[in-house]
Every structure is written in structure tokens, then in C-alpha cells.
Amino acid sequence: MSVTKHKVFTILLVEDDAGDVDMFLRTVEHELPRHEDEQVTLVINATAEGALERLQQQPIDLIIADVRLPGMSGIEFLRRVQDLNRRIPVIIVSWVHAIETVIDAMRHGAFDYIVKPYDTMDLSARIHRAMRMSEILLQASPDEPAAPRIPFKNLVGVSPPIRNVMAMIEAIARVPSTTLIIGETGTGKELIAKAIHERSLDSDGPFQVVDCTTFSEGTVESELFGHVRGAFTGAVADRTGLIESGSHGTVFLDEIGDLPANLQAKLLRVLEAGEVRAVGSTQQRKVNVRFIAATNQDLAEKVKRNEFRKDLFFRLNVMVIRVPPLRERTEDIPVLARHFIARYAKEFTKRVEDLHPSAVTELVAYPWPGNVRELRNVMERAVMLAKGDRIGIADVAGMLAVPDERQREATEEDYLHLPYAKAKEQVLEAFNRRYISTKLTIHQGNVTHAAQDAGLPRSYFHEIMRRYTKDEK
Template sequence: MSARILVIDDDEAFREMLCEALAAKDFDPVGVGTAEEGVARAKAETFDLVLTDVMLPGMDGIEGLSKLKEAAPDSEVIVMSGYSAREKALDAVRLGAYDFFAKPFSLAEMEVVIRRALERRTLLLELRQLKSAVAAGRGPTIVGQSPSMRAVVDMVRRVAPLDSTVLVTGESGCGKEVVADAIQALSKRADAPFVKVNCAAIPENLLESELFGHEKGAFTGAVGLKKGKFELADHGTIMLDEIGDMPLFLQPKLLRAVEQKQIERVGGGKPIDIDIRIIAATNQELQSLVEQKLFRADLYYRLSVAAIPLPPLRERKEDLPLLVGHFLERIGPRVGINLRGVSREGMQLLFDYDWPGNVRQLANLLERAAIMSSGEVLTALEIGRALDGASRRPAPEASPEGPCPMAGNLRDTLQDMERNMILTALRKAGGVQKDAARTLGVSPKNLWNKLQNTASTRPNTPVDDDTATGKGGEREECLRRPGA
């Protein structure tokens, strides 16, 4: 969007000439004849820069400067003066004006100074927002000290102050929305609208209207004009979650919004200019979708200008202690317990788990364990029960009068239960590993690894006869590595 410039000068011919020259340089000038008018416009509208004469009727430029700074503290001011008013112009600079020019002046030189003043304004606004975000702890915290997460944080810091389109990728539950929130909080649009849309959650026949809006009468039920999410996010940021689920017929309209910053409502024939930043997120491999002709290559390249891949939790387990501490601080007030941590044995269970639901699953599991807890430290038994719930297994009930049915080595007990679940799923799937993995909610590769661990850690444990003997070649299918 063009920078808005307020021109204050009582010489109407000069004011109009200057406004025309600024417009020819792609600025958006507004001219007024007195300081009083300028202050009133600055209070009612937003201007990036003010050009004002110091010799004005009524309130002069020096008095007007202080009023302008009150009305528009984020606007830079450049003063103009005749040679006789040079001392006044210098006084204006001492009071906060960016620079001054003596009339007559070179328009080319003026343009250079204007652009520098605008760059300075942008940098100051970014610095203020960054300091404010750090001081107030605004926005989400990206937790992690593993090398992969340090790379994520570094990328967020690099792209946040820019207006570049960002593509955040990673499995479900990895924290893609947290990263998007952090980018928004540290951006120059931090105080502007931040609109989030889940492309997979909106029916395909309604998604176009939801994103781009519609005109009255555009279709049955369109009883009035409706602004879409892009218009609502104007001057701010829009997050398009699950972008891989966007239907092909809508992708050209999205490409136009990304490239040309223009949209068109359903049933409308007039392009609408928008000033917007786009953050897209997906748990799918967009390159694979491009190869399958399910996603436009040109749109993919435009969205992935700045790509931030998030690692799954199983690949950064060294971050578990930090994540546990972070979530317990939030969970404690909700459950009414001052949670101090997790026992050593309980933490070992967390390290041994594969976390198919990633960070989101960890947060939910800790809250489940905290609800069942009676103390400030979550025990292995409480963590184990919460893990049972995560695997949809019934949690064992401890008898108040007798020993716990899980008495003994808790880790071995959990491994036995996991092994039994795997064997049951394989039997129901007829020994087909891929189908069993789908039933268990894990990947075939993950299931293969678990089968190998089971075979190596408990070689002498008997198994179900059908699975062991492999009727009809079932055992061979069960233990075949995916793709082998």
C-alpha cells in the first residue's frame, strides 16, 4: 500500500503542485492549508509522514508540530520553510522533526529524504513491537532447546518482521499454530487483525464464500453482502491452516491473492485490493500433492517463500523436560494443584513413548494425569494411567485394601499391554501389517519397529497360536518390513 503523506501549506498552488509530484512517485498525498486542519486530519486518519510549512496563518508550524506529534505520534514530520524562516525550521528539527527543506528545493532530493524517513518509521515501529512483545510475554512461547527447534526459532525471528508469505509444515500436533502466532506477535502487523481459517473444516461448497465473501444474490441464500476472511484480515495477517486440503478450483483465486494482493467476491466482477500477509500451514507433503496434480505448482512455490518445517516430538525428545515444565505451569491453576514436576520413573515413561500426537498429545496427557493426581509431583502410576488412556486401554484400578494389580515393574507391564494390543490388532487384520497399523493409529514403519523390539526384548513369551504359526502365510506378512 502507498505511504500516506499529509501536506500542510497555505500556498494553494505550491500545495497542489507538491501533491501532484508525490502522487506521480506512487505516494498517497492529502493537502490542507492550515496547521489546525492538519492536526484535525491527523487525529481522524492515519498518515505515515507529514510535510508542513513553518510559516502558516493562525497556528504556525512550530506550534503545530507539537500538536501533530500528539495527534500522530507514529508519523514522521519534515518541515519546509523559506530562507528567512531557516532558524524556525532548525527549531522544528530540535523538537522532533525528521528533517527540513528550504524553498525552493529539488523534488528528487525531497523524494530521497521522504523514503529515508519512511524507512526510519518502519524500523522504529518494528523495534517497538518487538520490545513490547518480549516485555509483555505476548503471544505463545516456542519451547525447545534441541538443534531442530533452535533452527525453528531462528527462522521465526528472521521472517517475523518481513511481509513474506510463510509455509509452516509438520505433523498434526507439532505446534504449527503456535509458530504462526509467534510470527504474528513479532511482526509489524502485531496489532492488526489476525484471522485463522481451517481449510479442512469448511465444506468445499462454502469455502470460496468464506474466504473471499459474496455479493447479495450471488447464490440461493445470499441475502446480503458478506465480507470474506481475506477482507476481514485487511492490513493484517491471515492463517490458512490445512492448506493442502484446499480444492483445486479455488487455488487460482488464492494464487491471485498471494501474487497480486487482489480478491473477488463470489458474484462480484470488481477486484478488491487487499494489504495482507499470508501464513499457510499443512501436515501434508505439498510437493507430493503437486506431483499427483492435486496442488498447483505455482501456488506451492509462492506459498513456500519462507518455509518452516517443524520436527515431530519423537525426534526431539531432549525437549521433553522443558515442555513438561511449560505445560505443568499452565495446567496447575486449572486443576487447582501446584504441580512441581514429574517423578524420575514417570519421566522415563514419557521418554519411552513414541508420541504419535506430538506436543498436543503431551499437553493433553499431562492434564489427564494431573486430574488423577493427589500430589504435587506426577508419579509413574499416574503417567502410566494417562498413557493407557492415550492408547484407548482401560486403566487398571488400584484397590485401596490390597496391592495394585500392576505391582512390579511398571515399564514391563506397559510393554506387555502394548504387545498384546499389537498382536490383537494383527490377528483382527488377518496378519496384514498395514491394516493393523491403521487400527492402532501408528505408521506401518512404527509398527514394524515395535514388532522388532517385542521380538528382541521378550523372545520367550508365547503368543497367540494363529499369529505364531502364521496360518495362510500370515506371520510372514506380519513381520515383513514395509516395502520389502
């Protein structure tokens, strides 16, 4: 009889109030959603000093600590934990009126905070989110040894979907068959094609990129197949086409779905016969090329609409790699972000070394419509503008293209159906919420600096902040 192996997830609770300890125990035992093979253990210390000793004695996956502790404070404890291991998420517990303390905690590395008195549903949801983030941070930790049998230089990731892609690359690289890579814009289809080429038998040959979206219909044939002198006005010399330039190597046909219809038949002949004929020539020339095509379109649907040749589709659709969008492999987001930080820190000669946990949260929560390309661009700008050694939430939040629903700008249609007084109230509330949140983000949670920037007394700014942002905490 086989025995199921349970993963043990250990939460360290630093709390000296017996009633609160009991609340956490009941929440962990009865309210917390978890995986079937997951066992959650709660270990308790009443002091920060004792908790630090516990950290030296056993692996801890998540820490929940009250701000008010006997002896060392929760904030000082948080600082010590950050020095020991930045990969352990820390949730700080605070009273509802202690907003400045909460902001201070977040600035010093807290993953999240919980406000007393507790709501059990909110408590379990926040702990569950931190548990899942702990798994991501553990997988993404640069201190972890590299995963075996993944010697990829630029294709980065640890998630099952991207590992499947890597396994496909390894399986088909040495088989000189036409390959079709399907995925959304920005998912890294060219990197995958290059990885296949680097593992192929012709890895010493050229890797020729043909972007089918960049040619005008009048020049694409010449670009692909070449031309001879005098073939058309301006053809003053023979020119080798991009396909022939890739001979004894790989030709990557990017966005093949945009190839003009009149050239699809000519490309099919190249794929089938391994020959090209330059524009204006009567001679066929042999080419020894491995073709990899990529598209972000549904080629089968284009075939149904008579927009893409069926025979070309089946000729391309031999080996297929489907690249998952970034939103379907969130485990890879911190890995990729750190990869780009290292690249651009070196390029810009800046001492930026890591991500703040709050920035990880922001990046993982974002849907990334532009996929890896968008993440790369965001991290490039973040490193370029960074002032410290870690990228924080303030460094990335303003660069994300899709705002949080709570910060969506209201349109006239949202208010026109309301009575005047009610509409005015909602417009003012939306403005205050967005204005205060923006100022706090700019000044990384520093209320004094945000108030000075807003030209308001600190006490008045604090009151507006308490009123309009409390439900976002």
C-alpha cells in the first residue's frame, strides 16, 4: 500500500496575545484552503527574540508577526528577518488606527499586513495568498541550484508550462523537421526558435530571421528569394535572398500568418523541394535549410477563411510548440524579473540587486498583456530609474499599463444617471482616492513627504488618506 507524501508548510506566528493565537490556530485548522497533499504547521513564539532563534533551528515558509511585542518590536524583527532571508514573506499585524506603522512596515519589506480586529475570511485569504507567494519565491530564489537538464541561456523559467516547452525543444532540436511555434505577441517565440537552432546539428550555421510583417508586398519576394541584376528597376546587382542566406542553418519565419497570399505557394515549393529561384532568374538553387515558423494567429481559422493555404499550413504544422502567455505561468515572473534586473544593472552599471517582496506581489498580480516583452521593458525602465539596491513597488506600479479596477477613471456614463449630489460625491471620492494613492506611491509611503508635495497640512492629508484609502489596505 502506497503512502501519500505530504508537503509540510510551516508558518511562524510571533504573537503574545493568547486570544489572537487562538484565532490564528482556528483559522489555520478550519478556514484555510490548501492543496490536498499539503500539511500546514503553525509554530508559535511570544517574542521576536525567540522567533529569531527558531528561524535558526528549522525551515520557515511564512512569518506572521504582531507589531506590538514584548522586547524587540515587530518592525525591528522584520528588519532582522530581511537580513537573514529576504525570501520568507512576512505579514505584519497592526491595529486599525496604526496606519503609519503599517506603511513603515511595508517600506521595510513586509509582504502584507493584517488589521485587528480580525475577519476570519480575510485572514485566511491573506494567509493563503502569502503561502502561494512563498512557493513562488522559493522556486524563484537565486540561491537555489539550477534545475537539472535545462542548459538554456536566455529562455528563463521554472514553471511546468515553460519546462514543457524546454522539453519539446530538447526533443525536436536534432530532428531537422519544420517546426511551428504558436503564442501571443511577446511570449518569446524567437528565443525558442534560437534555442532549437543552438541545439540542432547545424548550430554552427546561420540563424536567419525573416519578419513577415516588415516587407511591403512589392519587395517581399526579392527579400525572401533574392534577385538577379536587371530583374526590375533598381536591381543593379545580384542579391542573395534571406532564405538562401540561411543555408546550412535555420530560417526563422516570424509571424508567418502575415505572409502575402501570392508568396505562400512559392514558400511551399521551397519547403517541399529545398530550392529557391531568384526574381528574374530561370535557375533553381538548392538550399539546405531548417525552417521554423511562428505566429500569434489561429492559422487553422485563417485556412477556413481562405486567408492561408491549407497545404502550406499542413507543411508547417509538423512539430508544434505552444508557448503559454506569462499570465499562465506566474511562477516565472519573479525569475524573469531578476534575470532582467541582472542584465540591465550590468548594462547601466547600477548596483540594483533584487526585488522587494511588495514589487513581486505587484508584478505577479498584473496580467501582462504584452507578456515577457512587456516585463522586460518594465524592468529595464525600473533599473534605469532605480535609486536603491532593490526594485520596490513604487518603481514598477506606475509603469504597468492596466490600472487596478479600483483606480479606473470613471466616465460620464458612470455618473449621469445619479442625482447631482450623489454624482458629485462619487466624483470627489474617486479623485481623492486616486490623488492620495498616487502621492503615496511617488513618495514610497512617506506621509510627511506626500503631504508636503500635495501642499496640505500633514494632519489633513492623513485624515484624507485614512478616509479614502483604508479599504485598499
